[in-house]
Amino acid sequence: MADNIGNPMIRMANSAKKGEVVEVRSLIMNPMTTGLTKDKEGKPIPAHFIQTVSVTFDNAKLLDIDWSTAVSANPYLAFKMRAEKSGTLKMVWKDNQNGVWSAESKLTVS
Amino acid sequence: MHLDRRDFLQLLGVAGAASFFAPGAIQASWGSDKDPYTIPDYGNVTLLHMTDSHAQLLPVWWREPDTNIGVGPALNQTPHLCGKWMLDYYQVGKNPRDEYAYSCLDYDTLAHKYGKIGGYAHIAALVKRFRQERGDKVLLLDGGDTWQGSATSLWTNGSDMVGAQNLLGVDDFVGHWEFTFGQDRVEHLVKNELKAAFLAQNVFSNTWQELVFKPYRIHEISGRKIAVIGQAFPFTPIANPAYMIPDWGFGIHTEHMQKMVDEVRQQHQADLVVVLSHNGADVDKKMAAMVKGIDIILGGHTHDIMGPKPFMVNQTLIINTSTNGKILARFDLDVGKGKLKGWRFHYLPVFSNLIKPDAEMAAYIEKVRAPYQAKLSQPLATTASLLYRRDNFNGTFDQLLCDALREEMDCEASFSPGFRWGYCKLPGETITMEDVMGQTAITYPQVTINEYTGEQIKNIMEQVADNIFNPNPYYQQGGDMIRVGNIQYDFNPDEKIYHRISNLRIGGKAVSAGKKYKVAGWASMQKVEGKPVWEIFSHWLQSKKHVEVKKLDLPVLNKDMRNNHGIAFPKEYKL
Amino acid sequence: MKKTIQRRQFLGTSLVAGAAVTLAGGTLLRSGAALADNVAGWPAKAFDAKALDQAMAASVGKSNVPVSPKVKLTAPTIAENGGAVPVTIEIDSPMTADDYVSTVWLFVDHNPTPLASQFDLTPALGAAYFQQRIKMAKTDNVRVIAKTNKGELMASAPREVKVTIGGCGG
Structure with missing residues (x-):
């Protein structure tokens, strides 16, 4: 699994009008295994999943998400935010095996 | 066997025609000069x-179905109307041409005429x-x-x-x-x-x-x-x-x-x-x-x-x-x-x-047909019965297919998907390779033998039934009921999932939940190995030379549905 | 896990004018040692609960919450892949400092652990809209509960997603 993990991406408009609601979409590679399944040799596959996603805008907190193993492999997450000022959106994903990834996207508000 | 251009044009009904209509066609077939x-x-x-x-x-x-039951809000509503119910709803029953177009009634007689x-x-x-x-x-x-x-x-x-x-x-x-x-x-x-x-x-x-x-x-x-x-x-x-x-x-x-x-x-x-x-x-x-x-x-x-x-x-x-x-x-x-x-x-x-x-x-x-003509026109068997697929339960063409699967694969029962495509053959016609492909031409045609328990067989049938008879249209997939070979059952479309089917039998004997049965089928949702179904079907037809459908594996409807507008009685369901 | 992210699309990205694809980040800030260790602050008790009412008690604080048309949950009627069922949550809220949705919970009634996600919102977010993909083992209800900054609880109507064998269509 470890050869295909991480690679976080954000897709969003890079400009918006003040007050406009914009959609932020993101994707990251992670197995999101539950710990309840076994491999071909019958050995249990350990739980390995992203537990938290935190979203900030110019370091101010916007959104914190906690996930269980019910979130699908390679989690996709979209949310909407109101564009109030220009700045940098940052997302940080953390999994239960000490993996931490981040991605950023700049937004210009006019 | 090759068709030359003239044969081909005749097949299309073109030969000699000069106007928009084939000469005399309206008068001969329709008893009227009016251009529809x-x-x-x-x-x-x-x-x-x-x-x-x-x-x-x-x-x-193409014959319209004799059974197309509507459930929930669709009960007795168009398009869940068959036979005279359809003709009455659209007020088109007076003209035999419309009877032919919109219903299954007198199908083979009207087919020869129109x-x-x-x-x-x-x-x-x-x-x-x-x-x-x-x-x-x-x-x-x-x-x-x-x-x-x-x-x-x-x-x-x-x-x-x-x-x-x-x-x-x-x-x-x-x-x-x-x-x-x-x-x-x-x-x-x-x-x-x-x-x-x-x-x-x-x-x-x-x-x-x-x-x-x-x-x-x-x-x-x-x-x-x-x-x-x-x-x-x-x-x-x-x-x-x-x-x-x-x-x-x-x-x-x-x-x-x-x-x-x-x-x-x-x-x-x-x-x-x-x-x-x-x-x-x-x-x-x-x-x-x-x-x-x-x-x-x-x-x-x-x-x-x-x-x-x-x-x-x-x-x-x-x-x-x-x-x-x-x-x-x-x-x-x-x-x-x-x-x-x-x-x-x-x-x-x-x-x-x-x-x-x-x-x-x-x-x-x-x-586009020329390179395949010889293969397409290969004759396989003649049919004494009208062969059709479209119906809520087994049509005659699928009955043959289910029988072929069972006999060729040496299984006690068989399943075939409830596809709604697949055209008809009239009694007396020859079934060609093209006709077999007309019932089977898909990109996942492999035939498999599955060992299912009685419980699994019931589950499969119940789940498919719920994809057709769920009263909420957003849960309907639009096919017909799974076709069965040598499987008998009682059925009530108005029940909920896992309760529509009862008295399930194979070869007339009650199915036991834990017992395993050998069931032939095709069109798997997973990648599987197997011979394409047209090979099995055409081989069986060739060995029979002449086919007739004497009995359909239809369910017994354990709800009185004689007034259901989705059934063109006298369809021979047991009630 | 071998699926590549980039897919050829018929539409390209022209639908969203000025869309930016950010491939930045990707930095593994800590070593990925296979130490299973819950991330700080992750609500383990609610996530570990094995029954819906327990999961609700441990997260929302109660298990009967009135349905409100303000909480909209969209899910397919039939799952194409029980391993990835797309769900969309949208809550009608002004999202101002005085009146906003502060927490949203997503449940799958009979999953081994019913709580699937928890979202903690700030009014600065300005909207309460989420889309993600979740796992469902069998035909089941998905439901959402939202809490406002004033402590008001609102539930979505449960949406039944059917997981079926399929085949036989058309």
């Missing part, structure tokens, strides 16, 4: 709709005529299931049909079985060969949830903006193998449909909003009740007769345009600024012996 395709001019926009041709380039026999339906050369003749009469007011919309259903479409990977669509001048197109050629092939044909726009507002990538195809197209006709929004079959990766289209997700997406309708009206100032849909009739009705602002839904998928009167849900007109090229639907519209001011609807059966086929399309069909 003469339509008075009306309005500023004409929509022509055809759907679910299932790749039948040539005219075929001939085969459809055929691309015949459809092309009608389309060309209407384009001549209506000029550039015409849009031709194809509702999908066009690339699959024949030997030649399978063997050319859909190319023969794309060529026919291009020649016909299809403007917009949506899909379902098209996707079973796999996403790479679909992408290739749509990008490089197909002239029509392939539209889908409900297909999204499985990574970024982004639209894969254009959701709609805006046409400018008579100074008006006509928006056509595409709706692919919402359950493609469930009803057909998902591995064919691993990156694409489907679904009905009612909310997104509303968004598209609002977008074309507000951003593009569309004056008319048309949805070209492969939802199926009941899903179209429910969607129309939930989405505001659709003027017309041109429906397909369920192969229903839903005309000659459109069905109205709020302000939305809904039709369904049959299958196998049987019907060409025509809306003549008076489109005002931002508003549909008036309409006339014409539901036109394509009676092949009444129409002089278009020479250009006839030549194209001849050309």
Whole structure:
């Protein structure tokens, strides 16, 4: 699994009008295994999943998400935010095996 | 066995014809000189709709079902009407020609009198005529299931049909079985060969949830903006193998449909909003009740007769345009600024012996079939029975297929999918290899033997039944009940899942939940190894030489359904 | 896990004018040692609960919450792949400092652990809209509960997603 993990991406408009609601979409590679399944040799596959996603805008907190193993492999997450000022959106994903990834996207508000 | 050009033209009913009609055809067949395709001019926009041709380039026999039960809100509602119920609802029962077009009644007698339906050369003749009469007011919309259903479409990977669509001048197109050629092939044909726009507002990538195809197209006709929004079959990766289209997700997406309708009206100032849909009739009705602002839904998928009167849900007109090229639907519209001011609807059966086929399309069909002609015309067996597939439960053609699977694979029982395509053969006709392919031509044809427990057999049948008889249309996939060989059961469509089927038997003996049974089947949702079903079926037919269906494995209906308008009694269900 | 992210699309990215694809980040800030260790602040008790009412008690604080038309949950009627069922949550809220949705919970009634996600919102977000993909083992209900900054609880109507064998269509 470890050869295909991480690679976080954000897709969003890079400009918006003040007050406009914009959609932020993101994707990251992670197995999101539950710990309840076994491999071909019958050995249990350990739980390995992203537990938290935190979203900030110019370091101010916007959104914190906690996930269980019910979130699908390679989690996709979209949310909407109101564009109030220009700045940098940052997302940080953390999994239960000490993996931490981040991605950023700049937004210009006019 | 080769057909020469003259034979071929005779097959199409062309020979010697000079006018639009085959000489004497109207008088001889119809007892009237009236041309049923003469339509008075009306309005500023004409929509022509055809759907679910299932790749039948040539005219075929097509019998309407005798059983098409509606449940919940669809009970006794169009299109869940069979036999006289259908004729009465549309008030068309007086003329035997309409009886032939809209019902299963007296099918083989009327078939001999009125001939085969459809055929691309015949459809092309009608389309060309209407384009001549209506000029550039015409849009031709194809509702999908066009690339699959024949030997030649399978063997050319859909190319023969794309060529026919291009020649016909299809403007917009949506899909379902098209996707079973796999996403790479679909992408290739749509990008490089197909002239029509392939539209889908409900297909999204499985990574970024982004639209894969254009959701709609805006046409400018008579100074008006006509928006056509595409709706692919919402359950493609469930009803057909998902591995064919691993990156694409489907679904009905009612909310997104509303968004598209609002977008074309507000951003593009569309004056008319048309949805070209492969939802199926009941899903179209429910969607129309939930989405505001659709003027017309041109429906397909369920192969229903839903005309000659459109069905109205709020302000939305809904039709369904049959299958196998049987019907060409025509809306003549008076489109005002931002508003549909008036309409006339014409539901036109394509009676092949009444129409002089278009020479250009006839030549194209001849050309694409030529390399396969010997294989197609190989005779396998003769039939004493009328062979048909379409019905809620086992049709005669599938009964033969189920019997063949059981005997050839040495199994005590068999399953065959409840597909709704597959044309008919009349008593006395010879079943050829082409006819076998007409029932089996799919890209996942492998036959398998499965060891199922009695419980698994019941679960499979219950789950399939719920895909057809769930009272909520959004849970219906639009096929028919799974076909069975040597499996008997009692059935009540009004029950809930896991309670519709009772008294399940194999070979007349009660099925026990834990016991294993050998069941032959085909069209698996997973990748499997096995011989293609046409090989098994054709081998069995050749060994029989002559076939007759003496008994259908129909369920016993344990609810009195004698007044259900979805059954054309005297269908011989035991009650 | 071998699926590549970039897919050929018929539409390209032209639908969203000025869309930016950000491939930045990707930085593994800590070593990925296979030490299973809950991330600080992750609500383990609610996520570990094995029954819906327990999961609700441990997260929302109660298990009967009135349905409100303000909480909209969209899910397919039939799952194409029980391993990835797309769900969309949208809550009608002004999202101002005085009146906003502060927490949203997503449940799958009979999953081994019913709580699937918890979203903690700030008014600066300005909208309450989420889309993600979740796992469902069998036909089941998906439901959402939202809490406002004033402590008001609102539930979505449960949406039944059917997981079926399919085949036989059309």
